Amino acid sequence: xxxxxxxxxxxxxxxxxxxxxxxxxxxxxxxxxxxxxxxxxxxxxxxxxxxxxxxxxxxxxxxxxxxxxxxxxxxxxxxxxxxxxxxxxxxxxxxxxxxxxxxxxxxxxxxxxxxxxxxxxxxxxxxxxxxxxxxxxxxxxxxxxxxxxxxxxxxxxxxxxxxxxxxxxxxxxxxxxxxxxxxxxxxxxxxxxxxxxxxxxxxxxxxxxxxxxxxxxxxxxxxxxxxxxxxxxxxxxxxxxxxxxxxxxxxxxxxxxxxxxxxxxxxxxxxxxxxxxxxxxxxxxxxxxxxxxxxxxxxxxxxxxxxxxxxxxxxxxxxxxxxxxxxxxxxxxxxxxxxxxxxxxxxxxxxxxxxxxxxxxxxxxxxxxxxxxxxxxxxxxxxxxxxxxxxxxxxxxxxxxxxxxxxxxxxxxxxxxxxxxxxxxxxxxxxxxxxxxxxxxxxxxxxxxxxxxxxxxxxxxxxxxxxxxxxxxxxxxxxxxxxxxxxxxxxxxxxxxxxxxxxxxxxxxxxxxxxxxxxxxxxxxxxxxxxxxxxxxxxxxxxxxxxxxxxxxxxxxxxxxxxxxxxxxxxxxxxxxxxxxxxxxxxxxxxxxxxxxxx
Numbered sequence: 001x002x003x004x005x006x007x008x009x010x011x012x013x014x015x016x017x018x019x020x021x022x023x024x025x026x027x028x029x030x031x032x033x034x035x036x037x038x039x040x041x042x043x044x045x046x047x048x049x050x051x052x053x054x055x056x057x058x059x060x061x062x063x064x065x066x067x068x069x070x071x072x073x074x075x076x077x078x079x080x081x082x083x084x085x086x087x088x089x090x091x092x093x094x095x096x097x098x099x100x101x102x103x104x105x106x107x108x109x110x111x112x113x114x115x116x117x118x119x120x121x122x123x124x125x126x127x128x129x130x131x132x133x134x135x136x137x138x139x140x141x142x143x144x145x146x147x148x149x150x151x152x153x154x155x156x157x158x159x160x161x162x163x164x165x166x167x168x169x170x171x172x173x174x175x176x177x178x179x180x181x182x183x184x185x186x187x188x189x190x191x192x193x194x195x196x197x198x199x200x201x202x203x204x205x206x207x208x209x210x211x212x213x214x215x216x217x218x219x220x221x222x223x224x225x226x227x228x229x230x231x232x233x234x235x236x237x238x239x240x241x242x243x244x245x246x247x248x249x250x251x252x253x254x255x256x257x258x259x260x261x262x263x264x265x266x267x268x269x270x271x272x273x274x275x276x277x278x279x280x281x282x283x284x285x286x287x288x289x290x291x292x293x294x295x296x297x298x299x300x301x302x303x304x305x306x307x308x309x310x311x312x313x314x315x316x317x318x319x320x321x322x323x324x325x326x327x328x329x330x331x332x333x334x335x336x337x338x339x340x341x342x343x344x345x346x347x348x349x350x351x352x353x354x355x356x357x358x359x360x361x362x363x364x365x366x367x368x369x370x371x372x373x374x375x376x377x378x379x380x381x382x383x384x385x386x387x388x389x390x391x392x393x394x395x396x397x398x399x400x401x402x403x404x405x406x407x408x409x410x411x412x413x414x415x416x417x418x419x420x421x422x423x424x425x426x427x428x429x430x431x432x433x434x435x436x437x438x439x440x441x442x443x444x445x446x447x448x449x450x451x452x453x454x455x456x457x458x459x460x461x462x463x464x465x466x467x468x469x470x471x472x473x474x475x476x477x478x479x480x481x482x483x484x485x486x487x488x489x490x491x492x493x494x495x496x497x498x499x500x501x502x503x504x505x506x507x508x509x510x511x512x513x514x515x516x517x518x519x520x521x522x523x524x525x526x527x528x529x530x531x532x533x534x535x536x537x538x539x540x541x542x543x544x545x546x547x548x549x550x551x552x553x554x555x556x557x558x559x560x561x562x563x564x565x566x567x568x569x570x571x572x573x574x575x576x577x578x579x580x581x582x583x584x585x586x587x588x589x590x591x592x593x594x595x596x597x598x599x
Contacts, residue, residue: 044321
């Protein structure tokens with residue numbers, strides 16, 4: 001590196017194009033430069049990559065980055081190449097010849113970064129080969145995968161502790177976006193970090209607006225309303241099963257949306273093709289199972305939608321964090337049903353290791369509590385990770401609707417629970433509603449339930465209202481369905497029945513929904529010439545065969561459209577444009593900027 005680029009601030013601007021560090025980035029960079037172990041918890045979109053990429057450029061030797069997915073490693077290497085930095089990866093997708101070429105480059109000191117998958121370390125010969133390199137430090141990305149108490153535990157990550165034994169004097173920097181206190185302690189212990197600097201950024205993502213909606217028969221109309229609002233923008237829809245991803249993708253494709261399904265049942269070539277089309281903006285919406293997305297390096301995802309309850313808050317937080325990584329306003333919407341909890345619980349009961357079953361069920365219950373809560377959603381997420389948020393303002397549906405009236409439905413709830421108990425806890429919500437409404441149906445008469453004291457005591461309410469009461473009781477854990485979908489009273493339900501616990505619900509849920517399909521209005525945050533710069537970026541990306549976001553991110557395009565620079569110096573003042581990127585693409589954008597400004 002030239003003498004003029006031995007300063008971290010100069011590298012920050014010249015190579016990465018940023019005028020200053022974001023929160024906690026400089027502390028992380030300094031820790032690595034001082035050869036200190038580091039553990040950093042930084043929300044997705046917080047600028048994690050820069051924390052370990054910048055110091056490497058100021059150090060001798062090569063940095064080894066352990067990353068869990070080939071697609072993520074590929075994207076990272078491609079982005080580094082665009083910055084003029086020598087980087088490579090070793091993966092099972094490469095031929096022996098390609099791997100050998102990478103080995104040779106690393107041994108000859110050509111590479112600054114080498115990305116590897118954790119399973120490589122299971123090969124003792126590979127560790128011996130690493131010992132031949134001048135390694136300045138190790139980076140463990142997605143470090144939560146090392147913990148058996150986390151949500152994405154991977155056996156291969158457990159072997160990473162061997163790095164400390166094999167390289168006792170080489171610093172280790174661990175990064176994750178999601179970790180509870182127990183998982184954080186496990187990361188430090190398993191990696192054998194010595195007196196690490198621990199940096200923990202606030203959990204709150206201020207640019208993401210969160211909302212949760214009940215998934216009923218009209219939920220697809222609501223979905224279309226959200227997608228129309230985000231017309232032309234990139235987004236991810238997470239579905240529960242492979243079948244559902246294909247059904248929703250087909251439904252949206254028939255609505256003329258550029259959409260593809262993605263799930264583990266597809267061939268690696270199919271998944272790679274869909275992934276690449278999404279990065280290149282050829283596909284705007286991915287409908288996927290959670291097999292898609294860990295570490296996806298695309299900054300302009302504007303919405304993330306879940307069609308069912310996530311398994312854990314960790315999963316949910318990581319998945320919604322894929323929206324708005326560039327800092328621009330984005331949206332996360334969760335559709336859920338009371339049945340989601342019990343469908344997932346059944347799978348856990350049937351297939352989980354007994355040692356972890358209770359922990360997994362507790363995580364699922366936390367996700368359900370989150371979905372049905374009526375307090376600030378950002379605060380709930382922060383609290384789960386032992387962080388605190390005072391108030392998100394209007395960044396979640398609950399805070400927006402904080403003045404929305406609530407109705408006490410304790411008495412109807414007690415009637416429902418009493419009817420459930422007296423009919424023997426052998427029926428579902430529809431049957432209980434029919435008994436309460438006094439319907440003389442054949443099944444009710446054959447069971448002699450028309451003779452019960454609860455028969456007809458709910459005639460003042462419609463069956464749809466009773467259905468809503470049942471849903472609220474399921475949400476609160478007062479009743480739960482068994483394997484045959486017969487509702488059972490729980491201890492919490494007994495407390496309600498005895499009058500020791502009240503039940504409230506938002507008044508709006510007791511009224512019929514008015515379905516509407518929202519239309520796209522021009523994004524008031526986007527400058528008038530944003531689309532012109534976006535079109536130029538797309539053309540350049542296609543010419544260079546790289547994803548559009550690698551040219552410049554949306555945030556950079558926003559600033560270009562707002563400021564319309566007329567000189568190289570003015571353009572270099574924009575965040576995301578350094579000397580390296582200007583040399584590659586600057587003149588084309590500068591020419592367009594001058595044309596748009598009329599100068």
